[in-house]
Amino acid sequence: MLLSIKSLNVYHGYVQALRNLDLDVKKGELLAILGANGAGKSTLLETLAGLHRPAQGEVMLEGKPITGKSPDYIVKHGISLVPERREIFNSLSVLDNLLLGAFHRYRSNKGTLSDDVAEIIDIFPALKGREREPAGTLSGGLQQMLAIGRGLMARPKILLLDEPSVGLAPMVVKEIMSTLAQLKNSGVTIILVEQNTGAALKVADRGFVMERGHITLGGTSQDILSDSKVQQAYLGRKRMQTAAAL
Amino acid sequence: MDTPSQLLQLLFTGLTLGSIYALIGLALVTTFNITGILNLAQGEFVTIGALLAISLYATGLPLAAAFIIAVLLVAALGGVLERCAIQTARQASALTLIIITLGLSIFLRGLALLVWGTETYSLPAFSEGGPLFIGGAAITPQSFWIFGLTALTLAGLYAFFELTYWGKAVKAAVLNRTAARLMGINPNRLSLLAFLASGALGAAAGIFIAPVTMTTYDMGFMLGVKGFVAAVIGGLNNIGGAVLGGILLGILESFSAGLISSGLKDAFAIIILIGVLLVRPQGIIGSLKERKI
Ligand SMILES: Nc1ncnc2c1ncn2[C@@H]1O[C@H](COP(=O)(O)OP(=O)(O)O)[C@@H](O)[C@H]1O
Ligand SMILES: [Mg+2]
Numbered sequence: 001m002l003l004s005i006k007s008l009n010v011y012h013g014y015v016q017a018l019r020n021l022d023l024d025v026k027k028g029e030l031l032a033i034l035g036a037n038g039a040g041k042s043t044l045l046e047t048l049a050g051l052h053r054p055a056q057g058e059v060m061l062e063g064k065p066i067t068g069k070s071p072d073y074i075v076k077h078g079i080s081l082v083p084e085r086r087e088i089f090n091s092l093s094v095l096d097n098l099l100l101g102a103f104h105r106y107r108s109n110k111g112t113l114s115d116d117v118a119e120i121i122d123i124f125p126a127l128k129g130r131e132r133e134p135a136g137t138l139s140g141g142l143q144q145m146l147a148i149g150r151g152l153m154a155r156p157k158i159l160l161l162d163e164p165s166v167g168l169a170p171m172v173v174k175e176i177m178s179t180l181a182q183l184k185n186s187g188v189t190i191i192l193v194e195q196n197t198g199a200a201l202k203v204a205d206r207g208f209v210m211e212r213g214h215i216t217l218g219g220t221s222q223d224i225l226s227d228s229k230v231q232q233a234y235l236g237r238k239r240m241q242t243a244a245a246l
Numbered sequence: 247m248d249t250p251s252q253l254l255q256l257l258f259t260g261l262t263l264g265s266i267y268a269l270i271g272l273a274l275v276t277t278f279n280i281t282g283i284l285n286l287a288q289g290e291f292v293t294i295g296a297l298l299a300i301s302l303y304a305t306g307l308p309l310a311a312a313f314i315i316a317v318l319l320v321a322a323l324g325g326v327l328e329r330c331a332i333q334t335a336r337q338a339s340a341l342t343l344i345i346i347t348l349g350l351s352i353f354l355r356g357l358a359l360l361v362w363g364t365e366t367y368s369l370p371a372f373s374e375g376g377p378l379f380i381g382g383a384a385i386t387p388q389s390f391w392i393f394g395l396t397a398l399t400l401a402g403l404y405a406f407f408e409l410t411y412w413g414k415a416v417k418a419a420v421l422n423r424t425a426a427r428l429m430g431i432n433p434n435r436l437s438l439l440a441f442l443a444s445g446a447l448g449a450a451a452g453i454f455i456a457p458v459t460m461t462t463y464d465m466g467f468m469l470g471v472k473g474f475v476a477a478v479i480g481g482l483n484n485i486g487g488a489v490l491g492g493i494l495l496g497i498l499e500s501f502s503a504g505l506i507s508s509g510l511k512d513a514f515a516i517i518i519l520i521g522v523l524l525v526r527p528q529g530i531i532g533s534l535k536e537r538k539i
Contacts, residue, residue: 049428050427051424051427051428070427070432071427071428071430072427072430072431072432075428075429075430076430080428081428083424083425083428087422087424087425087428088422088425089417089418089421089422089425089426090421091421092414092417092418092421096414096418099411099414100414100415100418100426100429100431101429103415103429103430103431104429104430106411150429154429154430
């Protein structure tokens with residue numbers, strides 16, 4: 001198992017955001033994590049990235065515990081988070097944003113970073129020619145691509161993505177999802193948090209539904225797609241039923 | 247009686263004063279942007295740097311060696327204080343941390359009083375020779391040293407932030423702390439770096455002005471206030487602004503002291519501070535609230 005999460009409990013002050021959450025991730029998988037607002041999806045990814053310290057539970061990366069480690073330790077050991085709302089460095093150039101993605105390996109890989117940037121631009125050709133522009137001037141779609149590119153510059157074993165499709169046009173969402181599928185084929189393990197259930201399950205191997213801090217449903221993307229509760233709540237079929245009924 | 251050469255003299259004096267305020271303002275702005283902390287002990291770094299260099303010079307060391315050792319020692323002092331007093335209270339609010347720096351400032355002033363007493367100390371000018379006369383007004387060589395240090399510091403900070411990878415990383419941490427942490431940038435290390443640098447910069451400023459000011463254990467307080475006002479005029483978030491703010495304040499002080507009354511010299515900084523607080527309080531308070539180390 002590449003990543004193994006055991007009975008994880010995380011609080012924000014007095015609010016418990018994750019409750020005894022268990023999840024195992026195999027190498028090379030693309031997992032989709034679905035769920036309503038406030039279910040704890042972001043908290044899960046942020047905890048994996050080291051931004052929150054769990055109250056209880058364990059996270060193992062390749063059999064070694066990384067529970068409660070700091071973000072710099074975790075990114076160095078192969079987990080990179082593309083955060084919700086992208087969080088790019090607006091007033092820095094596109095190029096600087098990408099270069100900073102490689103911060104943890106800058107000292108040893110200084111010489112090859114421009115090749116790595118070229119590789120990212122190959123993955124997202126729409127960024128070509130915009131390298132010197134302030135990242136904040138890019139369109140939402142390009143900013144998302146930049147955020148993913150910056151995450152990839154860390155050379156992660158596991159790439160975590162928090163709602164990359166939010167606010168983007170369907171065409172752009174399609175492009176980003178197919179890029180994720182390609183990345184997966186090139187060997188990157190991906191955990192994708194999405195509210196765009198349809199788009200996420202199209203590329204994912206397995207899907208999980210989160211509710212109130214833990215996983216209530218898991219299976220292959222086919223299983224999840226055909227689950228009647230998921231259809232009601234997340235795929236907009238049988239509109240009269242609300243997410244609350246789930 | 248206000249002949250052009252007298253006005254020019256006031257301008258030169260103002261520029262020298264202003265460069266000193268600019269230096270202290272630079273240190274404050276750099277620390278503030280990196281850590282979110284307004285370091286109220288910045289003025290004490292200036293005092294202790296100057297007093298250390300004076301004592302080292304008195305032991306017979308060459309001036310340059312005394313300068314280097316004093317700068318390194320005060321940088322180390324800044325680092326130790328950051329680790330002991332700031333880092334241990336990292337979870338506290340920005341306001342609490344600022345109050346901690348106020349405590350540090352009082353502690354350092356007390357320490358300076360114990361070691362150096364209430365006497366006035368001084369250093370010889372860095373280079374020999376009389377003042378340069380321009381339009382009938384004199385500029386001492388030491389003023390050029392002070393201008394030079396300010397220009398060098400500004401250029402150094404600019405080059406660091408705009409041209410180096412590490413500078414970009416610091417900027418990234420200032421722009422978006424969480425995203426920077428995700429890149430593996432450790433803000434706690436940057437905080438240490440900021441205090442090391444502001445210790446070194448404060449000490450250098452203190453030593454450069456020691457030949458033209460009365461160095462006493464308590465001179466740092468007013469210098470810190472002036473540096474703060476310089477930074478506030480410049481908007482607290484920009485190094486060029488702090489330099490302009492410092493020079494503006496220096497010139498205002500020099501002219502008000504020369505043309506109106508020397509008693510007004512210090513009052514000016516306070517008046518400007520109150521003015522800014524009344525007109526644009528969000529410039530200071532707002533940025534205090536939203537930033538946390
Ligand atoms: N910084 C925070 N402080 C307090 N509560 C928080 C914080 N972040 C998230 N929460 C709470 O934790 C729960 C999970 O939030 P989150 O992980 O953002 O969910 P999701 O990403 O699924 O929308 C919610 O109830 C939310 O209100
Ligand atoms: Mg979320």
